[in-house]
Amino acid sequence: MIMSKRSVIPFGPQHPVLPEPIHLDLVLEDEKIIEAIPSIGYVHRRLEKLIDKRDFKDYLYVIERLCGICSFMHGMGYCEAVERVFDTEIPDRAKYLRMIWCEMSRIHSHLLWLGLLADAFGFDALFMQCWRMREKVLDMFEASTGGRVIFSVNTIGGVRKDMSKDMLKGFVNEFNSMEKEIRRLTDVFLHDYSVETRLRGLGILTKEDALRFGAVGPMMRASSIAQDTRKTGYLAYNDIDFDIITSDECDGYARCFVRINEIFQSINIIRQAVEKIPDGQISVPIKGNPDGEAFVRLEQPRGEAIYYVKGNGTKFLDRVRVRTPTFTNLTSLINILPGSELADVGLQILTIDPCVSCTER
Amino acid sequence: MSKMKKSPWIMHYDGASCNGCDIEVLACLTPLYDVERFGVINTGNPKHADILLITGGINTQCESVVKQIYSQMAEPKVVVAVGICACNGGVFKDCYNIKGGVDTTIPVDVYVPGCAARPESIIDGVVKAVDILEEKYENMKKKGGKAH
Amino acid sequence: MRENYKIIDISYSDITDIMLNCQKQGDRLVQMHAVSIPSGAILYYSVSTGDNEFVTYKTQVSDDVVLPSISSIYPNAILYENEMKELFGVNIDCISLDYNNRLYRINVETPFKKPAKEGE
Numbered sequence: 001m002i003m004s005k006r007s008v009i010p011f012g013p014q015h016p017v018l019p020e021p022i023h024l025d026l027v028l029e030d031e032k033i034i035e036a037i038p039s040i041g042y043v044h045r046r047l048e049k050l051i052d053k054r055d056f057k058d059y060l061y062v063i064e065r066l067c068g069i070c071s072f073m074h075g076m077g078y079c080e081a082v083e084r085v086f087d088t089e090i091p092d093r094a095k096y097l098r099m100i101w102c103e104m105s106r107i108h109s110h111l112l113w114l115g116l117l118a119d120a121f122g123f124d125a126l127f128m129q130c131w132r133m134r135e136k137v138l139d140m141f142e143a144s145t146g147g148r149v150i151f152s153v154n155t156i157g158g159v160r161k162d163m164s165k166d167m168l169k170g171f172v173n174e175f176n177s178m179e180k181e182i183r184r185l186t187d188v189f190l191h192d193y194s195v196e197t198r199l200r201g202l203g204i205l206t207k208e209d210a211l212r213f214g215a216v217g218p219m220m221r222a223s224s225i226a227q228d229t230r231k232t233g234y235l236a237y238n239d240i241d242f243d244i245i246t247s248d249e250c251d252g253y254a255r256c257f258v259r260i261n262e263i264f265q266s267i268n269i270i271r272q273a274v275e276k277i278p279d280g281q282i283s284v285p286i287k288g289n290p291d292g293e294a295f296v297r298l299e300q301p302r303g304e305a306i307y308y309v310k311g312n313g314t315k316f317l318d319r320v321r322v323r324t325p326t327f328t329n330l331t332s333l334i335n336i337l338p339g340s341e342l343a344d345v346g347l348q349i350l351t352i353d354p355c356v357s358c359t360e361r
Numbered sequence: 362m363s364k365m366k367k368s369p370w371i372m373h374y375d376g377a378s379c380n381g382c383d384i385e386v387l388a389c390l391t392p393l394y395d396v397e398r399f400g401v402i403n404t405g406n407p408k409h410a411d412i413l414l415i416t417g418g419i420n421t422q423c424e425s426v427v428k429q430i431y432s433q434m435a436e437p438k439v440v441v442a443v444g445i446c447a448c449n450g451g452v453f454k455d456c457y458n459i460k461g462g463v464d465t466t467i468p469v470d471v472y473v474p475g476c477a478a479r480p481e482s483i484i485d486g487v488v489k490a491v492d493i494l495e496e497k498y499e500n501m502k503k504k505g506g507k508a509h
Numbered sequence: 510m511r512e513n514y515k516i517i518d519i520s521y522s523d524i525t526d527i528m529l530n531c532q533k534q535g536d537r538l539v540q541m542h543a544v545s546i547p548s549g550a551i552l553y554y555s556v557s558t559g560d561n562e563f564v565t566y567k568t569q570v571s572d573d574v575v576l577p578s579i580s581s582i583y584p585n586a587i588l589y590e591n592e593m594k595e596l597f598g599v600n601i602d603c604i605s606l607d608y609n610n611r612l613y614r615i616n617v618e619t620p621f622k623k624p625a626k627e628g629e
Contacts, residue, residue, distance in 0.1 A: 014405075014426060014430060015405065019387065021423065021426070040612065040613070041613040042422050042423045042426065043375065043378065043420075043423070044420055044422065044458055044613045044615070045453045045456045045458055046456050046457060046458045046613075046615070046620065048621075049456065049621065050453075050455060050456055061452065062452055062453075065379040065381070065476070066379060068379045068382070068383065068385075068477055069380055069381075069384065071379075112384065115391075131387070131388065131391035132392040132393065134388075135388070135391070135392075138388075148385070148477070149381040149385060150476055150477055212583070213584055214537050214539070214584075214585035227557075231561070232512040232561065234511060234512060295565065297539075297563060304539070306539060306540045306555070308542060308553070318544065319544045319545070321544075323539070323540040327588060328539075328585050328588075330588065331584055331585035331587065331588070335584070355380065356380075357378065357379050357380045421615060457617055457620055458613075
């Protein structure tokens with residue numbers, strides 16, 4: 001009998017399939033992976049420590065730059081946490097505006113992910129199509145906030161910019177036409193033979209494991225756990241009618257299915273929000289310095305994120321803590337890798353939708 | 362730039378960036394901005410690349426990776442620092458783990474500021490880098506180097 | 510409307526029992542983090558119950574305390590615990606994947622730790 005040979009292959013930090021640097025040591029037995037050990041820290045900036053040098057109002061602009069994909073949500077999470085310390089309620093219109101921008105972030109992030117996924121399994125035309133659609137969302141962001149990536153539209157106590165009725169209506173029209181085009185992409189992602197062969201049975205994470213490893217977001221919902229932080233009713237999500245999208249298949253295909261359907265769900269939420277948005281103020285003034293602590297949970301495109309703020313009565317905060325979704329999904333990743341083949345590693349990493357710069361802060 | 366003599370291949374590495382400039386670099390490659398019309402191709406192999414795009418500042422851990430990638434690239438090579446963090450550290454300059462811009466580690470030829478750098482300015486930076494590449498190539502030829 | 514959450518003060522010696530209990534009930538570990546105080550740290554262990562309720566256990570430790578790791582109960586605690594150890598100098602024992610203060614590979618030792626007050 002020939003003994004199979006064990007070898008360790010370093011994967012990353014610079015790798016064609018990885019848009020961001022992360023490093024995995026893969027222990028292989030022939031082509032099969034036995035163990036995966038991650039090492040992180042290539043993007044580590046430690047911006048949580050910058051609170052010593054920036055006061056709590058300036059810090060908002062730092063925390064927005066935690067990650068370029070969910071920059072709006074990071075800024076908003078921080079603002080919500082500080083508002084909670086102040087015990088201030090923001091005006092209803094600001095809540096709706098934040099919600100619309102949140103859902104737009106989700107659509108652009110999921111389209112981005114779909115594109116990268118298509119790139120990872122070698123379907124370049126699909127990658128280009130997804131990113132072409134994404135540009136339309138970015139155009140809407142630019143029209144409403146002035147930025148494509150970093151928006152700086154949040155402020156403690158509300159938002160800094162309002163959207164006119166015509167603009168909102170225009171957005172809805174744009175999304176209506178986008179929806180048709182995304183339906184066509186959906187056909188390819190969910191029903192194309194070659195895509196299905198790559199994704200079905202890839203990286204199975206059972207329901208029990210998802211709970212044990214603390215998976216969040218689409219990762220968890222693809223393993224048939226129906227939890228969505230939006231259902232806790234922050235912002236104005238309680239006024240909106242939407243269902244949690246889940247799948248029982250627990251594999252890469254299920255994660256793709258959940259994310260694609262979340263795009264349509266987000267479009268639907270935006271439509272409802274535009275109908276219901278009340279008139280009024282968009283921000284309230286904040287006086288004094290924060291004193292006390294508060295947690296805030298929100299649903300980012302990649303899953304649940306936690307923001308923690310502790311103030312001490314001065315303008316410098318004591319501690320800011322962000323727990324981003326990829327930080328906890330990494331544990332699931334290193335547990336779904338064993339048993340798969342080396343050639344599938346890139347795709348496996350992508351199915352968790354990693355955001356490394358969030359993770360390492 | 363009237364015409365380009367060569368199709369430059371670019372490689373992209375994410376230093377300690379926030380991801381914002383990275384996705385803008387990728388957006389340059391996709392249909393709306395499409396740098397491929399200049400003959401630019403994105404490659405993942407440093408040995409194939411002529412232009413290195415680096416986003417984000419340099420921290421203690423990625424320093425060696427950046428140096429290694431730079432040393433693996435064949436001469437002539439051009440480095441483009443994309444985004445204000447890559448230029449001088451930007452908003453993260455005061456973080457204890459950030460050494461500063463890319464030029465603290467490797468020589469930089471083109472600086473593209475912005476937070477995040479817009480695709481238009483990234484394309485502009487790449488086009489400038491192509492000129493510098495040509496120049497370096499000519500210099501190499503004059504010196505009777507190994508350039509063909 | 511804002512989400513309500515509970516913060517429960519506990520003693521650090523109970524942490525393993527409480528986490529074990531949470532795991533038996535099918536709660537998931539949401540996050541862990543530390544806040545530095547002079548010569549010690551306050552630790553937060555947050556779980557989410559089956560109905561997605563957010564519960565946080567808060568405990569205070571001083572520098573000389575050695576905490577048991579909960580990574581055998583919740584595997585995703587490894588990154589949180591390594592982070593606490595490396596950045597805050599909390600002593601945590603028997604983490605199932607211990608990076609030995611090399612998780613982020615920084616040059617500064619325990620940067621988040623607050624120096625002990627004078628006279629202590």
